Amino acid sequence: MPVVDVIDQTYVAVPPRQLLDAMCDESAWSTVLPGVRLRCFDDRGVLGRRWRVSGVLDGTAEVWLEEMAEGTVVHVFLQADPTDGSTSVRARRRAGPAYHARLKRWVTHVRDSLDVGRAVGDPPAGVGGPDAATPDVTTSRTAR
Numbered sequence: 001m002p003v004v005d006v007i008d009q010t011y012v013a014v015p016p017r018q019l020l021d022a023m024c025d026e027s028a029w030s031t032v033l034p035g036v037r038l039r040c041f042d043d044r045g046v047l048g049r050r051w052r053v054s055g056v057l058d059g060t061a062e063v064w065l066e067e068m069a070e071g072t073v074v075h076v077f078l079q080a081d082p083t084d085g086s087t088s089v090r091a092r093r094r095a096g097p098a099y100h101a102r103l104k105r106w107v108t109h110v111r112d113s114l115d116v117g118r119a120v121g122d123p124p125a126g127v128g129g130p131d132a133a134t135p136d137v138t139t140s141r142t143a144r
Contacts, residue, residue: 002059003092006078006100012111013124016046016065016072022110023063023074024049032106033057033099053080057099070124074111076103 026038035056042050048063059080066073
């Protein structure tokens with residue numbers, strides 16, 4: 001099992017296309033995880049990407065954008081081992097939670113920046129709301 005084994009899911013009330021550029025931007029990943037380089041080996045379009053990870057970590061990473069209800073579940077996976085063999089056992093044990101925390105903060109930041117201005121419980125922009133057309137059940141039943 002890899003030392004760094006991150007599996008994270010976050011719901012974002014925006015469609016996958018709005019998340020794709022932010023979540024699959026390799027330069028953003030290198031900002032969030034300094035010393036990590038990504039090389040895409042599976043571009044799945046709006047569903048996300050899979051990468052080979054190199055640099056301070058050796059392994060794989062993935063972003064899967066799963067459309068759900070009125071938004072998207074962002075799945076982030078990172079399975080890798082530190083490449084610095086001199087790292088202590090204690091530091092290696094702390095590496096997984098540290099990388100998980102960095103990735104979670106980043107996904108939360110992206111979510112908050114894309115979903116700005118929407119009150120909790122309100123539908124995303126362009127979905128539902130008081131102006132949305134809803135069928136009149138009474139009329140359709142009496143018209144039979």
